Amino acid sequence: MRMSVNLNGDQWDVERVVGEVEESLLHVGKRLGGELLGGTLFEEGPGYLGPYHLHYGNEELLLVVAGTLTVRWHDGEEELGAGDVTLFPRGPDGLHAIENRSGKNVRFVIFSSMVDPDVTEQPERGMVGVFAGGVPTTGLDAELEAFFPRDAAKGYREGL
Numbered sequence: 001m002r003m004s005v006n007l008n009g010d011q012w013d014v015e016r017v018v019g020e021v022e023e024s025l026l027h028v029g030k031r032l033g034g035e036l037l038g039g040t041l042f043e044e045g046p047g048y049l050g051p052y053h054l055h056y057g058n059e060e061l062l063l064v065v066a067g068t069l070t071v072r073w074h075d076g077e078e079e080l081g082a083g084d085v086t087l088f089p090r091g092p093d094g095l096h097a098i099e100n101r102s103g104k105n106v107r108f109v110i111f112s113s114m115v116d117p118d119v120t121e122q123p124e125r126g127m128v129g130v131f132a133g134g135v136p137t138t139g140l141d142a143e144l145e146a147f148f149p150r151d152a153a154k155g156y157r158e159g160l
Contacts, residue, residue, distance in 0.1 A: 003032050007041055007065050007109060021045045021100075027140065028109065039111040040137060041065070044100050052097035057118035058135060060088040060110050062098070067106030072097040095123070116142075126150050 005028050014025040022045040029038030052072060062071070064084045071078045071086060074095040080086065088094035100106045117132040128150050129136070133143025 005031055005041075007107070012043075019047075021048045022105075023048070027137065029111075029114075030137075030140075034114070036114050037111065038114050038135060038137065039109050041107065041109050043105055043107045044069075045105055046100055046103050048098075048100040048106070050098040051122055052095065052124055053120050053122045053129075054092060054095040055088070055090055055118055055120050055136070057090065057115040058113045059090055059094070060112045062086050062088065063109045063111070065107040065109060067100070067104055067108075068102045069106045069108060070099045070101050072099065117144075121150065123150075128153075 011026065012024040013027050016023055024043040026041040028041050062085065064080045064082055066082050068079060068081045071080060088096050112135065114135050116135050117130065118135055120129040120136060126149055127147055130144065130146045131142045134140065
């Protein structure tokens with residue numbers, strides 16, 4: 001059976017307020033039965049600031065559906081508008097954060113490979129995230145999600 005999802009619709013899987021920012025999420029890939037490719041539609045109010053992070057296991061592709069957002073890269077910033085697409089590759093070259101500096105809502109989709117397990121890093125916070133039993137998906141928890149300071153890492157045989 002074929003299915004489709006309209007990115008301009010108003011059916012959401014998650015509607016919440018994070019801090020003072022209204023956020024709506026539609027798990028597009030999950031709705032369509034995706035196994036190797038996922039996607040989440042976000043509608044974020046003014047003031048939204050996503051984490052400055054990278055993935056070691058998954059690539060992400062950002063498509064701006066409506067509005068304007070700012071992408072922070074490791075070497076600068078870029079303003080994107082409706083129809084713009086950019087890729088966040090795996091590893092340090094994919095380090096990014098997404099921000100809504102406009103006075104209006106912005107709607108965008110993050111498409112992702114579905115590599116499980118995945119490891120993320122937030123270098124400015126010195127934090128590492130480990131995800132297993134499900135890929136990192138905003139609004140959905142994996143079976144294992146663990147975050148810890150990067151400098152807490154121990155050697156493979158340390159402490160045996």
